Amino acid sequence: MKISAAFVEKVLCAFIRQELARFSYRRAIVGLSGGLDSSVCAFLAAKAIGPKNVIGMILPYGISFGEDVRDAQSLARRLGLRSHVIDISPMVDAYFSRYPTQDRVRIGNKMARERMSILYDFSAREKALILGTSNKTELLIGYGTIHGDMACAINPLGDLYKTQIKKLAAHLGVPAKILKKKPTAGLWPGQTDEGELGLNYSEIDQILFQLIDERKAKKDVIAAGFDSEAVEKIVNLIKNSEFKRKMPPIAKLSSRTVGHDFLYPYDRNR
Amino acid sequence: MKVILAQISPCLGDVRQNLDRHLHFIEKAAKKKAGLIVFPELSLTGYTLMDMVQEVGLKPAQDATFKPLKILSRKTDIVLGFVEEKEKGVFYNSSAYLSGGRIVHIHRKVFLPTYGLFEEGKFFAQGKNFETFPTRFGRAGLMICRDFLSYGAGYLLFAGGADLIIVTSAAPGRGVSLREEFATSHMWELMGEAISFFSTSFVLYCNRVGFEDGKAFAGGSFVFNPKGKLLVRASSIDEELVSVDLDLEEIGAARKKWPYKRDDKPEIILQALQRIVRKYED
Numbered sequence: 001m002k003i004s005a006a007f008v009e010k011v012l013c014a015f016i017r018q019e020l021a022r023f024s025y026r027r028a029i030v031g032l033s034g035g036l037d038s039s040v041c042a043f044l045a046a047k048a049i050g051p052k053n054v055i056g057m058i059l060p061y062g063i064s065f066g067e068d069v070r071d072a073q074s075l076a077r078r079l080g081l082r083s084h085v086i087d088i089s090p091m092v093d094a095y096f097s098r099y100p101t102q103d104r105v106r107i108g109n110k111m112a113r114e115r116m117s118i119l120y121d122f123s124a125r126e127k128a129l130i131l132g133t134s135n136k137t138e139l140l141i142g143y144g145t146i147h148g149d150m151a152c153a154i155n156p157l158g159d160l161y162k163t164q165i166k167k168l169a170a171h172l173g174v175p176a177k178i179l180k181k182k183p184t185a186g187l188w189p190g191q192t193d194e195g196e197l198g199l200n201y202s203e204i205d206q207i208l209f210q211l212i213d214e215r216k217a218k219k220d221v222i223a224a225g226f227d228s229e230a231v232e233k234i235v236n237l238i239k240n241s242e243f244k245r246k247m248p249p250i251a252k253l254s255s256r257t258v259g260h261d262f263l264y265p266y267d268r269n270r
Numbered sequence: 271m272k273v274i275l276a277q278i279s280p281c282l283g284d285v286r287q288n289l290d291r292h293l294h295f296i297e298k299a300a301k302k303k304a305g306l307i308v309f310p311e312l313s314l315t316g317y318t319l320m321d322m323v324q325e326v327g328l329k330p331a332q333d334a335t336f337k338p339l340k341i342l343s344r345k346t347d348i349v350l351g352f353v354e355e356k357e358k359g360v361f362y363n364s365s366a367y368l369s370g371g372r373i374v375h376i377h378r379k380v381f382l383p384t385y386g387l388f389e390e391g392k393f394f395a396q397g398k399n400f401e402t403f404p405t406r407f408g409r410a411g412l413m414i415c416r417d418f419l420s421y422g423a424g425y426l427l428f429a430g431g432a433d434l435i436i437v438t439s440a441a442p443g444r445g446v447s448l449r450e451e452f453a454t455s456h457m458w459e460l461m462g463e464a465i466s467f468f469s470t471s472f473v474l475y476c477n478r479v480g481f482e483d484g485k486a487f488a489g490g491s492f493v494f495n496p497k498g499k500l501l502v503r504a505s506s507i508d509e510e511l512v513s514v515d516l517d518l519e520e521i522g523a524a525r526k527k528w529p530y531k532r533d534d535k536p537e538i539i540l541q542a543l544q545r546i547v548r549k550y551e552d
Contacts, residue, residue: 269281
């Protein structure tokens with residue numbers, strides 16, 4: 001679980017730089033929430049391609065997240081990024097005024113997809129690739145909105161657990177205020193990931209590391225002393241979120257089918 | 271004898287562009303008076319080819335791609351990697367040794383990793399031999415990436431009389447720790463040290479760098495001398511032309527001190543292997 005943050009930084013900066021260059025892009029876009037993952041991503045991008053080539057998109061819903069907006073803005077200023085603040089409440093409210101709901105998850109998912117839609121429009125507008133910020137913990141337990149915050153062009157953070165990102169953040173010099181924040185998906189005011197999941201990240205990451213990286217069976221992880229309810233819960237979260245990590249299956253009819261046996265790399269001819 | 275390891279990042283699926291870069295680096299090597307330049311596995315095509323394997327296959331005897339390479343091999347010996355269409359529609363992950371204007375030897379990768387992130391067995395036919403061949407620097411043998419992790423393969427080159435064991439590689443880094451390199455980098459050096467020491471041969475390992483579909487190829491190209499001493503090691507991330515002078519006298523010197531070569535017993539190993547294979551056929 002321990003990482004050399006300096007080495008990881010070098011690899012991820014090279015990844016961002018080379019992946020942009022091979023698709024002939026000079027600029028990158030990061031959605032800034034004022035939280036840890038997007039701040040780390042912005043730091044890496046600024047180091048990799050220079051802060052003037054990084055566009056920080058701050059996309060709050062109304063004024064409910066005022067402090068996070070201020071943190072994101074101060075981070076963008078500190079790094080010297082170009083940033084835009086766009087209030088997504090008119091778009092989101094317009095929809096829910098016609099199809100009202102009290103379901104906070106539906107509302108939160110709609111917000112995440114509204115942000116995605118703006119990021120992709122800015123990607124075209126600014127000729128910039130979107131950097132994803134979903135970490136390994138979120139990807140494995142499916143703690144993200146499909147076609148929302150999980151959508152991106154490339155993801156530098158997807159193979160780092162949340163606790164590893166925290167280490168990397170400290171190494172990069174991410175402000176202490178952001179380091180100390182309780183992680184939140186920003187689905188509603190006061191929401192925290194750990195509160196919603198009922199587990200803390202350090203516990204989740206250690207269990208995931210045993211199950212995924214060490215390829216241990218559920219019973220062996222429990223035998224090693226981890227809480228059986230927590231292990232059970234995490235195994236189920238992983239199983240039930242497979243659809244978020246895959247392209248949708250295509251009904252196969254022909255002898256060569258996209259997604260089945262028409263097989264090309266993402267970086268084809270690059 | 272000066273050797274250059276060209277730790278490059280090929281462009282995936284673009285043979286034309288990769289050939290141009292090869293020619294550029296070979297000319298550079300010639301200017302530095304290098305006797306040999308080694309490129310990584312699949313250096314003319316990139317690694318994660320998948321269905322592109324069928325589109326970038328070359329027939330080295332007649333293909334125009336090899337013409338300028340053969341010409342440059344009159345000055346500098348060249349080892350490079352490519353997709354070989356040996357028979358119509360049958361493709362191999364191959365490496366070639368070029369010298370004196372011709373292709374001296376072709377090795378076809380035997381161990382095609384097909385597990386986890388590797389899919390070579392899906393796209394390539396399997397090579398069937400490990401052979402040594404004469405060069406102006408002594409006998410040489412080629413291995414490609416995963417071949418090198420089979421100590422049986424290393425033994426065959428040793429038994430075949432190799433003085434130089436040349437390994438081309440496209441090894442992705444896997445596993446981060448507190449070390450300033452990928453966890454898998456150590457595995458290659460471990461084998462390099464062991465094989466060079468116990469075969470009393472030079473081991474030249476040229477890996478690539480760069481990214482393909484998120485995989486980071488972990489560089490770290492190296493050379494060990496016949497006494498198992500590390501002569502040079504390249505960076506884990508950056509493109510690099512690694513230059514190193516080999517004293518070929520060290521091969522004989524090592525074998526005087528450590529008579530592994532003299533005392534080798536290939537016939538006993540062969541008989542024992544035959545007994546083992548017969549047993550599991552029963």
